[in-house]
Amino acid sequence: MAVSAVLFGLALLTILTAHAFEQFGGYAPCPLCLQERYAYYFAVPAALIAFFATRSEAFGFTRLVLVLIAIGFVLNAALGVYHAGAEWKFWPGPETCAGGFDLNWGKEGIVDTPVIRCDEAPWHFLGLSFAGWNAVVSAGLALIAAYGAARRV
Template sequence: MSIASDKDTLAGQMMAVSAIVFGAALLTILAAHAFEQFGGYAPCPLCLQERYAYYFGVLAAVIAFFAARSETFGFARLVLVLIAIGFLINAGLGVYHAGAEWKWWPGPDTCAGGFDLIWGSDGIVDTPVIRCDEAPWHFLGLSFAGWNAVVSAALALVALFGATRRA
C-alpha cells in the first residue's frame, strides 16, 4: 500500500470518527433541549453542567474533522483525545448524578433549579424547584443522568478509537 493511500485511509477514519461524535453529540443535546422545551422537563443544575461536554464535543468534532481532512493528524488526534477526556469526565458526572437520584450518595447541597421565576397573582413565586436527587423520567431503568453517563462513555470510546488510528 502506498503512503498516499495510507494517509487517505487515516484521514477517512479520523473524519468518520469526528462525524460520528459530531452527530451523536448534536443529536443528544438537541434531544435534551426537546425534552425541556416540549416535554416540560426542567433541567437541574447538574443536568445543565452535563451539557457542557456536548457543546464542547460538537465544536471540537468539527475542528478534528477538518484537521484530519487537511492531514494534520497530530492536531486531529489531540482534539479527539480532548473530546474523549471531556466525555469521560461527563460520564463520571452522569454516574454521580444518577447515584444521587438512586440515593446511593447525597447530591450537592445547592442542587435546585428550574425555569425562570413565575409570579402568581398573589405575588408568590409559582416556580417548580428542580432537584438533582430526584429523577423525573426513566427509560429502560435509566434516568436522563444515567443515559448521559452511557452516551458520554460511548462517545469517549469512539473519540479515543479515532485518536489511536495510525497510517
C-alpha cells in the first residue's frame, strides 16, 4: 500500500474525528484547536495528490509533497505540545487564550455564548487532552510522511 494512501486515510480519519467530537460530542474548539487542524486540511488533499503522482511515476514530485506533509505535521506536533503544555499550566498560552467569540443575537438580544479557553482541557483520555493526542498523531503522521519521502519508490 502506498504511503500516501495511508497518510490520506489517517489524516482524514483524524480530522473527521475532531469534527465528530465537535458536532456530536459538544466539544467546541478553541483558537489553538482550530489552528491545529490546518496541517490536516493541507495533508488530506496533498496526500491524494502524492498518491496520484506516484501512480503516474512522478516520484520526485511525490517526495517533495511528502516532505511538505512531514514538515507540516512536525510543526503541528510542536503546536500540539505547546497547547497541551498551556493546558497543564507548564507555560502560559497565547494572549487570545481566553477565546475570542462572535456575539450571537437572538430574539431576546445577545445569546449566552460560551468562551472556549485554550488553557483548559475539556476532555482527557489516557492522560492526554485533544491537544496532546493531536501532538502524538501529528508526530506519527510526520514519521510516516518522512519514511515515504526517504523510501526508494
